[in-house]
Amino acid sequence: SFTMTDKQNIQKSVKIAAGAVVCVESEIRGDVTIGPRTVVHPKARIIAEAGPIVIGEGNLIEEQALIINSYPENITPDSEGVEPKTMTIGINNVFEVGCVSQALKIGDNNVIESKADVGRNVILTSGCIIGAFCQVNTCEVIPDNTVLYGSGCLRRVQTERPQPQTLQLDFLMKILPNYHHLKKTVKASQNPS
Amino acid sequence: METLCPCWVGEHPAEPKVDSHYCPSCLENMPSAEAKLKKNRCANCFDCPCCMHTLSTRATNIPAPMPDDPTKTTMKKAYYLACGFCRWTSRDVGMADKSVASGGWQEPENPHTQRINKLIEYYQQLAQRERQERDRKKMARRRQCMPMAFSEKYGLGTRLQRQRAGAPLSSLAGLTLKEGEDQKEIIIEPAQALDEVEPLPEDCYTRPINLPEVTTLRQRLLQPDFQPSGASQLHPKHKHLLMKRSLRCRKCEHNLSKPEFNPTSIKFKIQLVAVSYIPEVRIMSIPNLRYMKESQVLLTLTNPVENLTHVTLVACEEGDPEDVNSTAKVMVPTKELVLAGKDAAADYDELAEPQDFQDDPDVVAFRKSNKIGFFIKVVPQKEGDTDVLVSFKIRHDFRNLAAPIRPNEEAGDATTEAIWLTHHVELSLGPLAP
Numbered sequence: 001s002f003t004m005t006d007k008q009n010i011q012k013s014v015k016i017a018a019g020a021v022v023c024v025e026s027e028i029r030g031d032v033t034i035g036p037r038t039v040v041h042p043k044a045r046i047i048a049e050a051g052p053i054v055i056g057e058g059n060l061i062e063e064q065a066l067i068i069n070s071y072p073e074n075i076t077p078d079s080e081g082v083e084p085k086t087m088t089i090g091i092n093n094v095f096e097v098g099c100v101s102q103a104l105k106i107g108d109n110n111v112i113e114s115k116a117d118v119g120r121n122v123i124l125t126s127g128c129i130i131g132a133f134c135q136v137n138t139c140e141v142i143p144d145n146t147v148l149y150g151s152g153c154l155r156r157v158q159t160e161r162p163q164p165q166t167l168q169l170d171f172l173m174k175i176l177p178n179y180h181h182l183k184k185t186v187k188a189s190q191n192p193s
Numbered sequence: 194m195e196t197l198c199p200c201w202v203g204e205h206p207a208e209p210k211v212d213s214h215y216c217p218s219c220l221e222n223m224p225s226a227e228a229k230l231k232k233n234r235c236a237n238c239f240d241c242p243c244c245m246h247t248l249s250t251r252a253t254n255i256p257a258p259m260p261d262d263p264t265k266t267t268m269k270k271a272y273y274l275a276c277g278f279c280r281w282t283s284r285d286v287g288m289a290d291k292s293v294a295s296g297g298w299q300e301p302e303n304p305h306t307q308r309i310n311k312l313i314e315y316y317q318q319l320a321q322r323e324r325q326e327r328d329r330k331k332m333a334r335r336r337q338c339m340p341m342a343f344s345e346k347y348g349l350g351t352r353l354q355r356q357r358a359g360a361p362l363s364s365l366a367g368l369t370l371k372e373g374e375d376q377k378e379i380i381i382e383p384a385q386a387l388d389e390v391e392p393l394p395e396d397c398y399t400r401p402i403n404l405p406e407v408t409t410l411r412q413r414l415l416q417p418d419f420q421p422s423g424a425s426q427l428h429p430k431h432k433h434l435l436m437k438r439s440l441r442c443r444k445c446e447h448n449l450s451k452p453e454f455n456p457t458s459i460k461f462k463i464q465l466v467a468v469s470y471i472p473e474v475r476i477m478s479i480p481n482l483r484y485m486k487e488s489q490v491l492l493t494l495t496n497p498v499e500n501l502t503h504v505t506l507v508a509c510e511e512g513d514p515e516d517v518n519s520t521a522k523v524m525v526p527t528k529e530l531v532l533a534g535k536d537a538a539a540d541y542d543e544l545a546e547p548q549d550f551q552d553d554p555d556v557v558a559f560r561k562s563n564k565i566g567f568f569i570k571v572v573p574q575k576e577g578d579t580d581v582l583v584s585f586k587i588r589h590d591f592r593n594l595a596a597p598i599r600p601n602e603e604a605g606d607a608t609t610e611a612i613w614l615t616h617h618v619e620l621s622l623g624p625l626a627p
Binding site: 146 | 244278279280282284405
């Protein structure tokens with residue numbers, strides 16, 4: 001069995017893979033799975049309210065980013081017949097500082113820039129870049145390699161997908177453990193560190 | 194920027210003039226002649242054709258065959274342009290990466306440049322000729338000795354005089370070609386109208402539009418040479434230069450505002466702004482304003498100059514053309530208000546004796562170095578949601594400290610003459626109390 005301390009705030013369904021770097025100051029609630037080589041900065045929040053969240057590998061989730069699988073507005077948590085939907089996030093995505101992502105399905109190599117707001121009904125495929133402060137709350141699939149930018153959320157298509165942030169990830173995986181305690185996944189036989 | 198000229202006796206809008214050109218991103222200065230040659234564009238910086246932000250140069254390492262040994266490869270740096278905002282890169286339009294960080298990028302050549310240049314030359318020559326004819330007619334009306342005197346006195350500075358040097362009496366000679374005119378006659382052919390035009394492609398109406406490929410009007414019109422309809426033909430353009438301008442009074446040609454030449458400096462060499470000479474009226478506190486009820490509003494008057502200033506407030510008269518917006522009646526203090534000069538050391542000088550001004554406590558609420566607070570009475574005349582607006586005239590004495598003191602005045606009478614200026618002041622006091 002495990003002990004729950006106030007500081008650590010880990011619930012039993014958080015599964016953090018072996019190579020992931022998840023800072024203790026981040027808030028992870030609900031049924032969340034985090035893949036290897038993913039970095040979660042302090043003050044990031046991953047909240048699985050209305051269903052589980054599965055995060056792939058190589059993702060970068062920066063400070064004050066909010067990834068939330070929440071109930072749609074017209075449904076209360078107690079109503080019946082609501083099936084929990086899983087939010088899947090692919091590999092090599094970047095969630096920059098202060099962004100909010102509620103999209104249920106995010107592919108690979110996407111970048112959600114600072115303070116962007118992605119709604120629940122948006123599906124990001126691959127290589128999409130949601131520009132800073134862009135609010136996308138349409139109900140659509142954003143095609144590959146699309147860039148949304150500007151105050152009017154103008155769009156254009158890129159010819160090449162954004163590069164995976166391997167250098168940054170390697171750097172962070174080396175440096176962050178020097179300054180922060182890390183969350184490890186809680187198993188029945190293991191003490192939380 | 195409201196400027197104040199020492200000759201100011203009325204409204205004279207200042208005349209702006211171009212002072213210097215500079216690039217907003219690399220802050221490179223350029224004299225006007227060079228800017229004109231480069232068509233007011235910076236040589237080093239580019240604008241993104243997609244979102245019009247500044248492009249930055251990025252480098253990648255690409256393997257390239259070594260010059261000595263074609264089989265081995267070494268990492269060489271290749272540079273490309275990229276926009277940080279919309280993620281456009283120069284590779285999107287097919288521009289190859291360059292091996293030099295700057296100076297390698299060329300704008301595409303306009304296929305019509307030659308024709309346009311020829312047309313411009315022809316019309317310039319035509320305009321010049323017309324100008325000469327006009328001047329010749331003007332000169333012919335004057336006495337004949339005058340042109341000679343002029344050209345000798347003022348030298349061969351103007352083009353007119355340059356070409357007149359050999360033939361002073363050619364004004365009567367008629368339409369002959371002057372000597373020294375080295376331009377040969379430029380002949381242009383008129384544009385040819387074509388009978389046959391390329392037909393539209395067959396699938397013009399049926400082909401589905403590839404929306405990301407279509408350029409917006411703004412993107413298209415920023416490149417007037419090509420006006421591409423496809424995004425894959427949008428090439429970056431050099432960045433437009435910005436200008437610093439200087440202001441000059443139309444009446445007395447006095448320089449009012451002259452910025453520094455250095456683009457990184459925002460200071461001014463000469464800055465005669467009205468704010469530093471005219472006393473400033475500010476609203477300090479507003480009570481609840483009620484329709485048709487008199488209330489007292491506390492205003493402050495600050496003296497920006499270093500000498501004593503006398504201020505009189507006058508309510509606007511009926512039918513005043515400047516008094517358009519006021520929605521309330523205002524009663525201003527009738528007495529003259531005296532403002533102490535601005536003393537920069539006043540904060541630090543504790544031993545300074547406060548000057549005794551004998552203020553009427555009904556009018557002047559407080560006095561603090563160069564600032565006084567005074568009351569005005571306001572009676573709102575309009576009901577509803579509009580803001581209460583009052584207006585009045587402020588009359589103060591303006592001493593032109595920049596003018597030289599006449600040397601034959603005695604030392605005791607060293608103050609310059611005061612000019613009384615009147616300004617219209619409008620204050621918006623916010624909505625009526627609910």
